Amino acid sequence: MAARLNKDGEAWLTQPSSRLALPLLLLAALLSAALIFYVIGDVVLAAGFAATLLVIAALMAWARRLYPPHVVAGEATPDWTVARAAADASNVAIAVTDRAGRLVCASDLFGQWFPGYPTPPGITGETTLTDSLSLAARAAWRDGDARVEGVAQGALRLDVDIARTGRAEDYLLWRFTPVRQPSALDDVHRLLTGEAGRQLGEAGVMAVMIGGEGRIRAANGAFLLRAAGRIDANIIGRDFAAHMRVDDKARLFLAREEQGGLPLRLLQVPLKRAIQANGAQGSAQDGPMLLLLIDEPVGGGGTSALSYIETLLSLLPFGLAMADRDGRVLFLNNAFARVVGLKPGETPSYPGDLVVREDQAAVADAVRRFAVGPQMSGDIAVRMRDQPDEPVALSLAGVRGLGEAAVLLSLKDNSEESKLKRQVAQATKMQAIGQLAGGVAHDFNNILTAIIGHCDLMLMRHAPGDSDYDDLQQIKSNSNRAAGLTRQLLAFSRQQTLRPQILQLPDIVADVSNLLKRLLGENVKLEVNHGRNLGAVRADPGQMEQVIVNLAVNARDAMPEGGTLNIQTYAVPAIKVREMRQQILPAGDYSALRVSDTGLGIPPDILAKIFEPFFTTKELGKGTGLGLSTVYGIVKQSGGYIFAESEMGRGASFVIYLPVYAGADAQEVAPVKAPVKRSETWGTGTILLVEDEDMVRAVAERALTRQGYTVLTANDGEQGLEVLANTDRIDLLISDVVMPNMDGPSMVAAARRARPDLPVLFMSGYAEEQLRKSIDIPNVAFLPKPFSVSQLAEAARDALGVGSLAD
Template sequence: MAARLKTDDEAWLGQPPSPFVLPMLLGAALLSAGLILYAAGDAVLAAGFAASVIAIAALMRWYRHLTAPALADREATPDWTVARAAADASNIAIAVTDRSGRLVCASDLFGEWFPGYPTPPGVSNDAGLTESLSQAARAAWRDGDGKLEGLAMGALRLDVDIARTGRTEDYLLWRFTPVRQPSALDDVHRFLAGEAGRQLGEAGIMAVMIGGEGRIRAANGAFLLRAAGRIDANITGRDFAAHMRVDDKGRLFLAREENGGLPLRLLQVPLRRASQPGATQATVQDGPMLLLLIDEPTGGGGTSALSYIETLLSLLPFGLAMADRDGRILFVNKAFARAAGLKSGDKPSYPGDLVAREDQAAVADAVRRFAVGPQMSGDIVVRMRDQPDEPTALSLAGVRGLGEAAVLLSLKDNSEESKLKRQVAQATKMQAIGQLAGGVAHDFNNILTAIIGHCDLMLMRHVPGDSDYDDIQQVKSNSNRAAGLTRQLLAFSRQQTLRPQILQLPDIVSDVSNLLKRLLGENVRLEVSHGRNLGAVRADPGQLEQVIVNLAVNARDAMPEGGTLNIQTYAVPAAKAREMRQQILPVSDYTALRVSDTGLGIPPDILAKIFEPFFTTKELGKGTGLGLSTVYGIVKQSGGYIFAESELGRGASFVIYLPVYSGADAQQEAPAREPVKRAETWGSGTILLVEDEDMVRAVAERALTRQGYTVLTANDGEQGLEVLAAHDDIDLLISDVVMPNMDGPAMVARARVSHPHLPVLFMSGYAEEQLRKSIDIANVAFLPKPFSVNQLAQAARDTMAMHRAAE
C-alpha cells in the first residue's frame, strides 16, 4: 500500500512537467475566451476568464513544489509502529539496528528480557557472549543472515536469528526466540489434552493440572464440561478454587453444580519431586499438582472410589502402586510391576518384598510414617531385590479419603537407563585399563630389551657346555616369556603391531584345527562348520589364530568332564544385523566366527568382567587372566566386535563379528614386503644412537659396536641434534620415539632439514601402526621392543641397505 500511495502522489505532484502541458494550458485558456467572446460579445469578460484559468494553473504548480519535498521526506522515514505492533503480537523479541549500530526499533518483549533496551550485540555484560553476537552480526551483513543458539540470560535460553533487511538492506533484524525445555508439566499437559485425557473423562475422572499459585494450567474435557458447561471452554489461568465449593460438612462440590451435585473425592499428585535440585517439602506441597476428581458414591463408601483410582492408575505411564495403613499393597499398575521386575501375575504382599533384605526395614518404616499424620510426600533410595547393585528412588505420598488406600508409591522404570549406564561405565573402565596396560607394557619392554640384550652379549662369550651357558639361556627364555605377556597387554590395549591381510575365516580355522586337536585332548570333540557366501575380512592371520586358540583353551578348561567345542563361520548381511538391534554393533555386512562349548557356563556376575586383564576364575598359578583380554584387544584393533553369551550349566558362546572388506580387490592382497634377511650382520659406518633409557642405550651401543659400527650416543633429542651438527659422517640415526624434552619424531623432523637423506630407524615399545598415525615422516624404519642383539644389528643393516638401494 505504501508503495502504491507513493506512486500516485508522484504522478500528481512529484513528476516533472511535460513539455506539452504549458501550450495545452494556453490553448485551452484562449479557446475558452473565444467561446465566451462569441457568446457574450464582451471582450473584457473573455480576457478576465482566460487570465483566471492561467492564474489557477500557476497556483497549482506552486502548491506542488511546496508539498513534494514533504512527501519525499515522509516516504524516506520508515514507520516503525507497524513493526512494533506485529512483534508484540508474537512470542519473540525483535530489535532493528542500522548500519551505524543504532537501535531504531525494538518490541516491548525485548525490553522485558533485556532491561533498558540495550543495543545488540551489547545485550549482556558477558564479553564472550557479546563477541559471539558480533560475529553473527558480521555474518548477517556479509551473507544476509546469521544465527546463535543457546543464548543464556539467567534462567532464560534464547536462539538468536539475525537477517539483513530493508529496501536497501541497510538494517539488521534481530529475533530472539525462547527455547522450550522439556518438563514433566508439558508431559502432563499433553496427557490431559490428548486421547488419554478423553479416556479418563469417559471413566468418570476429572483431571486438572494447577500451578503453585493455584491457577489452572490444563484440564481434560470431563472437568471442562462440568465446571464451565462447555467442553471447549477456555479456563486456563483461572483460580481453581473459584470452581469449587465446600459445604458445612466439609464435602467438596463443583461450584456450578449447586443443586443436585455429587460430592467429590480429590486426589493430589505432586509434579515436583523432593529429590529435584532446590526442592524442599514445602515447595513440593506448594508446587504444580495433578488433581483428580471422582464422584463420591451415594453410600459414602470408599470401595467404588478406590476402583476409580485403580482404573486411573492403570492408564498412567508412571509406575504407581497403593498400600494401606498396615503397609499391605492394594494395587500395582503395569508400569510399577515392570520397574520392580515383577513377572506376569505376581503381586507382592508388602513393599518390602520388592527390595533387598537390607532395605526392607527402611521401606516399612517409611510406609508407616506416610500412612498416618499430615499428607506429605518424599523419596527414599532403595535397592530392588532383582537388582541389588542399582540404587533406585522410591517415591511415597500420603493420601486420604480413598478408603483403605493410605500411601501412594511411585517407582521409575529405569532398566534401560541402568543398562546403558553399566555399558558406558564398563567401556570407560576398559579404556582406562587399556591405557594403563599399554603404559606398563611400554616401560616393561625397555627393561626386557636390556635383559635380553645383555643375555645375548654374555652368550657370545660362552659356548654350550659352559657352566654359565644354561643359566644365561634360562634367563633369556624367561625374559622372552615376559615379552609374550607384554605383547598380550599391548593386544588388550590395542597397541600391538599387526600385519593385516585380506583373508577368509575358514582358511584360518583350517590352519589352526590340527593344533586345536592336540590342545583339546581326547575327551573334547571338535566340530567345525562353515557357511556359504562368506565375505573376505582384513586382519592379521597370526593374531586371528591366537584368538581362536585362546577361546578354545578357555572352552577346554570349562569342560573338565569332556564335551564338544563347536567352531562356526557364517555371513551376517546388513539386513540381519539391523534385525539384531544391537546398540553397539553398527549396521553393516559382517563375517561371524562363533566358538561354543557345552561346559559349565559363566555366571552373570562374572560375565561382565571376563574381558578385563588379570581377571581369572582359575586357581592360583594356573592362569594369567590375559587370554580373553588379548582376544578382546585383537578383535577391537581389527575393527571387529565380540560378544559373550552364556547360561549356567549349558555352556558359553563367543561370537566375533568382523566387517567384510570392501576394497577394490577383496580376494587377495599382497603381504607386506619383508626386509631381506641376511645371515651376516656385520657392517661399517657411523651410527647415532638416541635413547633416554640408560640400560637400553648401553646394551644397544655394545651390540652395534661388536658388529663393526662406530656408535655415537645421546640421551635425548636436543643432545642428539648437537651430536648430529658436530659430525657430518653419520650414516644412520637410531632413535627412541617417546623421550623427555624433545621426542624422536621432533628431533628427526629438525634433523631432516640439514640432512634430508639421513636414514632413520625408530625403536619403541608401542605399536608401529599407532606410531605411524602420529609420525608424519617419510622413509623411516621401525623396530619394536624388546629386541635381541641380532635383531638390532639386522634392522640397522637393512635400513642402511634399503636407503642405498633407494638412492
C-alpha cells in the first residue's frame, strides 16, 4: 500500500473499496441459499441460511470497525505528515519516492515551486537536468546520499540533496533548499543597522535606505535621532518625504527641525537598476536607494561639500568613485582601488584606463551619457585590466549638486567570492581526476601483474649470463617502475594504503633531515624551525616523509643558482583559523608544516594547476608531474589541507594543516610488527584460485603449481562456489575482489557459511585500506597487485601457515 498526503496533510491508504465488498457478499449469500434449496428442497431453510450468513458478516464488519487489527511494526504505513510539517517550517521543499520511482509524499512548498507535483527526477522539462538528477538518484541508492547544486527553477536557484531513508532504506528523500543570492539591499541594511551606521552617525552623516515606493526600510541612529527625536524610534515603513520639508528657496530640511535647522545636502545612491515596462532603462527614483544627508556648509561651496562627500565615501565598504562630465576620475575609495587592482597611491585618469581595450569605448560613452540630462542609473558589464577573464558589473549613477562630480561609479568587491569559486571548481576538478586516476591504476595493476609474473616465470628458466636474462631483467625493472607510478596515482586519488600513527611533526622532520641534506646539495641551505605547543597528529610517518621529500626536491629544482629551504612547524589554534577567514579550512586546532624556498616563484596562471597529475613545467624526461599530486593525495587522505603561496621572484611556500588528534589515548595505534620471514615457499595442498582476468589467472596458476600446490580455477564467484561444493577439501581460497556476476566478498561470505575456518587471501588492484572499509569479513589476508611470483608464493604460504590474517 502506498501513502500519500491530501490537501489537508492527512495520510490515506490505497485499498479495495467497501462498496465493492457489499455486492460480492450478497451474491455469495444468494448462491449459497440456491445451492441448499437445490439439494434439500426446503425454501425456509435456504433463506434462513442466507440471512444467518449476512448477519454474521455484518457482526464481523462491526467488530472490525470497533477493534481494528493491530499493524505489525514492519508493515506500518509511514506517517509523512511529520516530515511535511518540518519541511514547511524550515523553508525546504521535500519529496519522497520509492524504489519503483513513484512519488509517495510531497510538501506544499514542493508543489508551489514545481506545479503539478512532478515526480523527481523529472521535475522540469530540461533533459540535461533530468539526466543529472537521475545520476544523482542512482548514486544515492548506491552510496546513501548525493547532491546536485544550482538547479534553476524560475527565479530560484536550488540545491538538491538526495538521501536514502526509511526503515528498510527503500525510499529516497529529495530536499530542495533555496540558495541565498547576494543582495545589495541586505548589505546596506546591515551597514546602517550595524557598527558602520553608528560610525557614520558620529561623523555627522544621516543614512536612510528607502524602497521604490519611497518608504523607509532602514536608517542609522543619526537620522532616527534628528528625524524622530529618539534613537530607538520605529519609523520603518513610513514615508520618507513626510520627514522632510522644502522651503521657498528649494532648500531641504528635516520636518522636525522647523526653526534653526540647517539645510541639508542629499546624495542618492541607487541600489538596484530599474527596468521600465518596455525594457528601457528607468529613473533612479524607480528602485531602492541609499540616501545620505549631511548639513549644508555655511555659505554653500561645492568644493567643501565635495571634500565632505569624499570623506564619507572613503568610509564605505563597497567600491565607489566619482568622475566629472568629461569622464575624468575625481575620487575613488580604497575598496574601489582594491577591486580594480590599483597599487597604493595609483590613481587612473579615466575609468576606461581600468578596463581592457575592447571595453574602453563603452565605459567612456556610459560616463558621458549619465553625466548629462536627468539623474539616471544603470549597469554595464566590463572586464578589468588585471582580470580580463572575469566580467564584472560596473554601476553608474548621475549625481547633481556636488561641484565637478557628475557620475558616481561603484563596483562590488567580489575578490573573495571569486577566489572561493575558483577553489571549489579546482576541488571538484581534482576529485573527478582522482576518481579517474584510481580506476586507471586498478586496471593497470592487473596488466602489470601479468607482465611481472611472466617475467618471473621466464627468469626461472634462464640463468645469469644467458642472452635473454638481461632483457628479461630490464622488462621486470621497467614494470616495477610502472608499478611505482600506479602507487603514485593511488596516492593522488586518496586510495593508497596508509598506516596511521600518533606522531609529532618535528619528529618526522628530524628523521628526514639527513636525507634532505644529501638531496639538496651544497648550494642549497636547509633551515629548520619548530614552534611550541604543537599538538599530536594522526598520520602515516612514511607517507609524511614522502610529502616532505617531494616538496623539498621541487624547492631545490626551483633554485638552480642556490638558495635557502626553510621547514617550519607551528601550532594553529582554532581562534587563529577564524581570524584567517579561510573558506576552505574548517575552524579547529591544527599543527602546520610550512616548506618555503627562495627560488623563482610560481606564475599565477600555473599556481592553480600544480596539484594536477602529470602537470609539470620541467623539461621532457626530467619529471613525471606526479610529485605534487602525490603530496596532495596523501595530505587529503590524512584529513589535512594544503595551500600553495607564491610571488614571482620571491619563492614559494607550501603550507600543510593537519588536525590535532583529539584521542584520549596517544598510544592507540601501536607500531606494526614486521612478519616473520621464512625462506621456504614450497607447499602442498589444494588452492582454489578465483580471478576474472585471464592473464592474471594464468600466471598465478602457473606460479602456484610450480610451488607444489594443486590449483583449481574459476572465472567468477558463482563458478568458485560450484568448485567448492564439488570438492571435498580446499586448503586455501585465493580470490580477486571485484568480479562480474558475483564479487569476491559475496562469494567468501557464502563459502564461510559452509566452511567457517576456510583461509582466504584477497588480491586486488585497489588499495587494502579502501577494501577493508567495504569488506565486512574477518580474518582475511590481502595481497595488493601487482605482485611477483615470489610474493604470491609467500602470501599463500603465510595464509596456509597461520590459517588466517586478522585485520
